[in-house]
Amino acid sequence: MSPPSTVPPGGARHYSGAMAERGGDEVSRALVFVRGRVQNVGFRWWARSRALELGLVGHARNLRDGRVEINAQGPPDAVRALCDQLDPERPPRGRPGHVEAVQVQWHEPQQHTSGFVER
Numbered sequence: 001m002s003p004p005s006t007v008p009p010g011g012a013r014h015y016s017g018a019m020a021e022r023g024g025d026e027v028s029r030a031l032v033f034v035r036g037r038v039q040n041v042g043f044r045w046w047a048r049s050r051a052l053e054l055g056l057v058g059h060a061r062n063l064r065d066g067r068v069e070i071n072a073q074g075p076p077d078a079v080r081a082l083c084d085q086l087d088p089e090r091p092p093r094g095r096p097g098h099v100e101a102v103q104v105q106w107h108e109p110q111q112h113t114s115g116f117v118e119r
Contacts, residue, residue, distance in 0.1 A: 027109040029058075029073040034086055036100035038068045043097045044118045050085055051116045054078040061119035072116075073109050 034043070044060040047070050051058065056074040063069055072082050084090065088099040 026076050027073060028076040028079045029071070029107045029109045030079050030083060031105045031107055032070040032072065032083060032086060033063075033103040033105075034068045034070065034099055035066070035102070036088070037098040039066060039097075041097035043068055043095070046094070046096050047082075047086075048116050048118055050082055054081055056082060057113045057116055059117045059119050073113055 039062050044062065047060040047068070051060075051070075051072055054074065056072045056078055058071040058073050060068060060070045070082070070086070072079050083102070083104055085093070085095070086099060086102050088101060092099075
């Protein structure tokens with residue numbers, strides 16, 4: 001699995017991907033796949049709580065292969081902040097389970113998306 005982004009010396013993360021202008025507001029969407037001990041430990045609830053705190057919309061759901069998929073959309077800085085909180089190399093700060101790897105795919109924002117749900 002490839003890393004979500006490169007981490008240069010100093011720890012600043014660089015993301016690239018799709019961003020769209022809608023009504024003058026920048027919106028980004030990331031589809032994040034989290035691998036590790038992330039099912040049946042409250043991870044989706046935790047991810048939903050962090051996403052709502054950041055003002056994001058989308059969902060978190062378990063995949064059959066044991067990963068959790070997080071679809072997060074909103075202001076680019078908020079989406080990047082959520083991705084940073086998922087980084088397996090950062091202290092978990094209350095994050096349940098154990099994250100081994102994270103893969104981030106950037107996509108065009110979806111229209112008519114509201115709320116953040118666990119699926």
